[in-house]
Amino acid sequence: MKNTAHYQMCRPWLIFILSLSLTLLFTPATAKVPAVIVFGDSSVDSGNNNLISTLLKSNFEPYGRDFYGGRPTGRFCNGRIPPDFISEAFGLKPAIPAYLDPAYTIADFATGVCFASAGTGYDNATAKVLNVIPFWKELEYYKEYQQKLRAYLGNKKANRILTQALYLMSLGTNDFLENYYIFPTRKSQFSVRQYQDFLLGICENFIRELHALGVRKLSLTGLPPMGCLPLERATNIFGQNECVDEYNNVALDFNRKLEKLVIKLNSELTGMRMVSAPAYDIFYKIIKKPSLFGFEVAGMACCSTGTFEMSYLCSQYNPFTCSDANKFVFWDAFHPTEKTNKIISDRLIPGLLAKFSH
């Protein structure tokens, strides 16, 4: 009896202490932003394509063989991709779930969510090539997410998360390599410079819409040294399978224009804090001086023959796939290994922390 009374008396305190420790547990004091939210293509897709009808998938072995539990997730990688490393560095979860994945709920998405779709681009026509999620649709999904988050947490809490979250955006390679340089339509309409400007116009509108929806912290990744992707090297038969300079120069040009856009929008959009992530330089350095970073192979990928395979062509039944992906800069013909992703992320993270953790 005595004990029960004592318990009754203490109960409000117990509940208070319990809820306090739960709050501390689930919103880690170390988190520098409340959430990381991702838009883009396969460079940042954590598995949305698993749920749509496209041939561009990677939710089977050997993809994911170095991920937690050796599990293929739909990431185009043997392990984690840059948003995962960035989320972890900001004190949040070490892997960002895909918005369409039914294994997760809005409770999971409250601290990070990915709307990206492998194979997509700024240009609507690019998403059509492999029947993936068009970029405008990623924005529609984001709007739906905002509604769900408000219904789940209430307007005040949800709006705080949406405004203070770090947003990552990474795409553009497919517009050139899966669309402009492959199909005649865009080439007949635009010179490559005009096409860059066309894409940047779409990018600008997208960011203006994000800003109107409350987004304030945004890191924009431009193009990688896309002439050095193993697939492009493999087709450069008259150039001894070296990097395709033309594509790298287009990427550099595009990135310079993107930087100008960032400066312009930072000054025009009230409260906006945008950066362009300088990923090209470190990526290029890894490719040109792989041994400096502990790699043995940069010209070919780990998966299969390392020249043209990705998605279903990179399968577990292929006997040529390398045994140690850490020796390779590229995992498949189009995508870096986890180790490359980590080195690139480690180069970007200090700048992101300095800019966005307050």
Ligand SMILES: *[C@@H]1O[C@H](CO)[C@@H](O)[C@H](O)[C@H]1NC(C)=O
């Ligand atoms: C892309 O398609 C969407 C949906 O049909 C449309 O609203 C948008 O204007 C298109 N974008 C461009 C640049 O044509």
